[in-house]
Amino acid sequence: MEFRPRNYVAEEQSHALPRSRADIHPLSSPSPQPILRQVDDSAENRTTEEFFDPLRAPDSNPSVEVVDENDFERSSNGIDDSVQVQTKEWTSFKRLLMQRFPVSKMISVSSMSNTIVRSGKAHEKSSSSTHLEELDDSQKSSEESAKVITRQEYVSRLHELKDEINRAWHNEDRVKSLKLSIKVARLLMDTSVLNFYPTLFVLVTDVLDMLGEMVWERIRQKAEFAEDGARFCSLRAENFGASDVPADAKETCYNWFCKVGTIRELLPRIYLELAIFPCWRFLIEQPAESLQRLVTMTRGLADPLASAYCRLYIAHRAQKLLSHETGHLITCVNDIKLIFTRMSSTKETARGGFDDSKRPLVSLMEPSVEFIMKSIFNDASPRRVGRVLVDLGIWRSQEELFCGSPCVSIVLHHLLKELPTDIVCFHALDILQLINCSNDNSYDQYLNYRLVGLRLSEQMSQIATVDAIVNEVIQVVSEYGLDEYLKVVDAYLDIILQNQMDGHLKTILECILKMASDKVLAEDELASLQSILVKLLSHFKDLEHVFSLNHFLQILDMMHGSSRSIVNMHILDMATRNGYVHDPTTIQLLFEISQALHSDTDLVNMKNDDNQQQARLISRFVRMVDHGAAYERHLEFLAECRGAFGSIIELKEILVHSSNCLATKALKDGQNHTGFVKSCIGFSEVTIPSISGHIKQLNLYLETAEVALLGGLVSHSDGLIDSAINCLQSSDLVEGSRTVDSDGILSSIRKLCSLLIMVPGNPEVGILHIPKSILSIIQSRSWSPRLRARLLCAIISLSATLSQERLPYHVDQPEIMGNDLLFFGDSSYVHELLSLMESVLPNLVDIIEQESSRAARGSMSLEACNCIASSFKINEHVLPICSKLIETAKSCLNANDKYLTSTISFLDKNLHAATVPSSITI
Template identity: 50%
Template sequence: MGLEFRRRDYRAEELALSLQRGRADTHPLSASSSSSSHLQVEECESGKDDFCDPLRVSDGSTEMSSSDVNREDACTEATAPSQLKTMKGWISYKKMLMQRFPVSKTSPMSVASGVHVKGTKAIEKSAKDLHSGELDDDKIFDDKDVKGISQQEHLSKLHALKDEINQYWCAGDRVTSLRLSIKAVRSLMDSSAIQIYPTLFVLATDIMDMLGDLVWNRIKEKAEITEENFKADDICFDAKETCNNWFSKVGSIRELLPRIYLELALLPCWRFLHDHPENILKRLVEMTRGIADPLASAYCRLYLAQCSLRLSQHDTGFLIACINDLKLVLARLTPARETVNGNLYGNIELLLTLVEPAIEYVIKCLFKDLKKMEISKMLLALGLSSNLSILSKNHSCISVVLHHILKELPVEYICSNAVELLHLIEIIDDRSFDQSLNFNLLGHRLCELVSQVSNVHLLVDKFIQVLSCHANLHAYLMLADAYLDIILENHLGMLLNVILDGILERVRDERIGENELVILQSVFLKILTHFGDIEKILALNHFADFLDMMHGSARNSINMHILNMATRNGQIQDPIIIEVLLEVAQALYNGLDFSNMRKDEYQHPSRLISRFVYMVDHGMEVESHLRFLAQCRGAFSGINELQENLVHSSNNLAVKAMRNGNSSMSFVKSCLAFNEVTIPAIPANLRQLNLYIETAEVALLGGFVSHLDGLLNAAVNCLQMIDPVNVMQMAEDGDEAISLICKLCGMSVMVPGGVEPEVAYIPKRLLSFLNSQSWILPRMKAKILSAIVFLSAALSQNQLPYHAVSGKVICNYQLFVGFPSAHQELLSLSHIALQGIVNCVMQESSKERGKLALESCNCVASSFMASDETLEACSKLVEIAKSCYSADDKFLQSTLKFLDASQFHLLCNSGPVG
């Protein structure tokens, strides 16, 4: 018996295999029906069920991290006092200081060589033979001249001095260590090399901190104490004597600055002598007033504030005194606004820049442990009163000091006293700091807690007065940006328009630089975020003007934000909004080089543009929508994802027109023609194949056979163009290709043959494709051959399993009735496919071999009558499956039952499974 197709009654098979249906009493996703799953979770939690919800599993990481923190705290408590409270913060601050003021490697400087030690040979004179009065004797170190060295060399020698001090200490020569430490601090007495002073300070204080630790540990070892909370009475006489000796040596230093630094380094050691070492701080503050140089004075107070943190307790009065002293120093340096034409001399400006970090750090220390109830008292002590009448007559604040106070004040206090603080900034007339930066900082601090800002209308009125006085575009934008959240939050639309008018007026007089562009972008984003509706944004004054002002990355960011906002709330139907958004999308596309962008950079803007195009809906005006798609195709030709979406949208339009019946068939043809032009421009062949098949389905739905033939031909041609290298590298691409080919076969059931009587036109081309492609793996080829067999078997039936909905397409069984050659051609093609299936399964070596064998066996048994050829094929396939599966495998057993029902029972009786 030769090969013959099985006769199928698809309708009867559907009825026989369909599950019985009944009306459900409750929706499967309703609350009542979910009770069973709730019980299941409870059972899981009690250990009675295998199911376990991963979201309900407890995580022990919290306890672990908590114990880690405890261990870290315990470790911290064991460190030396100089590291106890300050290590992390102090190290990060010094790192910031050096990064903020980098040192040139080539700039020369003159420095006394007495700061450095020549050689590392230990001094033979013992410590007991050296009297304290000899600590300042530089002749011991043979310092004779002044050298001209570079800044980098000077810093390198100072850095090496730290190791040398440690070496002398380890050798037992502690007096020499002290002498070298004094020399290190002397480098801070000379501020002629003003640019490297911060770095000199960092290196010198590193040495001071090290020496302080060495002395502390030595005295603690002599005191023979282990606990940290000791009293002065617990210390033995020998340890106290050593401690007194160290302070006596430090007190004998002639120069004031080294004496202060050394005593600060040893400050924690006062605990061995007094229970309240913090009382020493007042004397040290008074000593710093004797330092004449402003830079050295400021950094000495910085180190004083840092060292005070090593003490377990201290009053903030000495820090207030430090700040007030710094204010007096700065008052002598900074002229009023009206002098020097509003500009500072270069050296003074540099000096203020270098002093600012010291002011910032002292103020941070002041606010570190300050309680809220003490704030007003502290501000009064600093010369800042909340009483405006007192403030306007006698204020003693300096702009740079006020700036860092505003940084540290609690936001609740700032919100409660916003008007007073704004007035305070306004009346300060020194030039130590740009006042617009203080106005700006106050605005940003207020915006941290907008809802709690008091006297909003009074504040905003005052702000508008201040703002109007700034003719400079940068300052105006900066202030507008800082207070914009307050204006938007309180719905002060009139004032918003005033600000926008002011920006536009100043833009006409000045060129927008990069800095201004960044601030303008921030202003625009805040407005967009607040309104959140494209219609309200378009109604704003000068919206288009502001958009035209922007360019570069700022414009791109704004454009993306607008598109994101416009596409959040569903379809876009207003023609005016569509036109504006199209211009925005085009500006974004033109502002980005999509051809040279990385994938991660390209993805977000391209998806926003694609989403915008997808969300546009012209309603029943389908012709207008198609024109819009054509416009987008030309405008965004470089976005492949968008080109695909255009094809999808065009197909949706065609289906919509056919369903509504209110458009001529010429419009549907226009949609098909649009796709036929668009698809070839998409570079990925698999994407093209998918789109050709989708468009062919639309053509089949409308009965456009001529377009259908061209689209299917183009789809098969796409297969020939697939890049084998990419497919072999990407397994998912190969699976996608097979899936699309199978889909093409499934659709071909409804497609009539070619112009000549050729019912097997498409399967023959697919078979030719398989034979010409070496990259197709055996499992892939077996699936395609099975699809060809299914297609051939379906085409041989007197009734198709499905057909085109329109009814306008004549089926193949109607076209080829009375043509025996057509049936024979299908059988001949299936014979080749059947042989290929068996060979491919036998060549397959992957884990899927058994599954592939059973799938192929089911294909053969459901498509052909039992015959010698089909029995032989199924026998081989079943044997392969038995070698891969156990006897009780469900797939294998169901396949054997199907073979028995399909009169392939000889296979089932051929022997045991296994």
């Protein structure tokens, strides 16, 4: 057996591709042979050739959408889409309404809710022959004592009533369905439990909506089908008129409205007519005109809460008509404004307002204002917006803009929320004056100022008189408390920063510091302050500029909890996203910020995304710190980080990498830093054992050993390599039954073999002490045959390389002699290498035969054969092994396999150059 001699310099030159200097960048201009594409010129209807850059091209096969005019008309009308959108919005609104006003488990019900506490048997008496006058179920005496029922029982009873109405309807007992629906509607007369009323409204209107749909469908069926089932007309869902409806269907429809009209109580009568209100389309051409009558009827409802929600139901049912008329909605808003005005107490303050007992009622009525105002401005044109504002009393006329008359604050808030952004931007000063005039306490006034700021931020480029707006707002909010001040300022901060209003920014920060001094910040205040500081960090590109802002760091020190952590995370992100951090003062400040962030990190739940993000930011900060030529200070910084952030596992790896990088940098500056390099290696050597995962430790030991060699510290390198071998020996024992990272182990051992080429052999422990240790580990582990075979190939390649007259690379230190200089010519050295190979090669063949997969076994055979043929001369000792491996590959792979044919060709080439007769054929 004889190693194959290699000339690595000659091989590199022979395999290198020819190179020539490029005069221009290949992407800076069209290449000599541009890619051409056909361009259709629609104007001249001709074909030309044009250069096409595939890197900048859009979709090469753009799809052409063919639009049918009828489809466009249907889409532009948006009837089906509009209905679906309205349905989704109403469903979402109801869900949020119930969540917004939670109630206790037990609620008391008055005598008006006897339908709920009664047993189901009370409703079994009616029949289809019941007379019309039986529809009025007289109330029992209000003197009865209030009853207590659980919320779940109340809801369950309503669901039972809904099912009972549905069953009665499908059993042709429509009078019973109507009677039960009336009783359900009467429940809305009970406002004794205020917070339960929104939930009650949702449950009851679900029942009424169901009844309305059933009535609509019955009348439509009578209009389209005869009694024998024959269809004599078709009413297109959204385009029919009253003139298209047969008389019989009209009579049925009119009968339903008559039945509803005989209901004694006003509120159930309004709700039931609203439930079937879309059916007016079967009777009259302009059903929307009847809405004003119902709006007027609601003025007879004395209870403010019941009347507000009744108007809410009007807005909901009016959507079924798909009409753009908003007169009835404007009347609803004006009526609600009048109710609020009457509710306000003039006894409390000279300017009027709501006492504390009425504030919950105002809050409960707010959803009605919100939904109605949204309905008014839904898809409103600019001209219609002007008319609406005049009708609401906000504008005197469309020529004379916002007037100084006050508006109820809660109504104004939802008006501002729905106004088009361009109107808000253009009339911002007038709006601020209107807010100032509307000084009742139905709504916290600062929220209106805040809302204006948020709306203005939507289109900052369109804001007129920015200085005057900000001056007005700053003057007003300076009289508020800290919480209100922060919320308003937060809304205007983007405008202030965008327009570079440094004076206002300075004033705001001074005011915040003054208000927040000697005070423990509440959660709402912390949230607003967090938003303000994050906006500042997002606006400025330079972190040092942010730190130089007056009182920024003082305000930051006042924060605590999760809000402080979020701001700290933004600071670290900003500090490290633009390159290395050099300034010592900034580094110290960021270190303290990292300490604060680390102390808030939940070390037990490090799998949490937030905790992982905090750990990543701290690690990135440590990695991006650069003390320049102050190497000792940088190493001290790494030691401080190891003590401060020792629980962050990934940071320990970064510390080792940084220490090794620091040692390498010191070695490259041309001065004698041997002592410092030893300190860096000692730092890494102490840090590595605290890192979990033996494969990670192995790689870090190898990296540190490479740095030690670079510094000429051979003894340190030997010790680090021994530590790496110990990690490899301990890997299976610690990792237990976990799946072994085969690729990781293979990569690490290959890296170790590459490093051993530079490491001088130690005759005291044996020149091949480390390769033999690796072989021992391979033989003692239950790794897969594929992994063990590849590891043996790595040992073969290492041995073949060490046998060469000239090694492919050396340590960049003249005083460190490679093995080619130390042992070449020593026959015992080469004999020891060959002796090792005599045991490795048969072992390699046996391991390959253990592979159960035929395809894998064939591939492994070819890989081993190529390795052996590259490492040894083909002689009578090596040829039988290669022949056996080729036969194994032939039995496992297709005869035309490219890897197989190329390997055989390579062997034949080597055989022709040797004296051994060829016995390998395809």
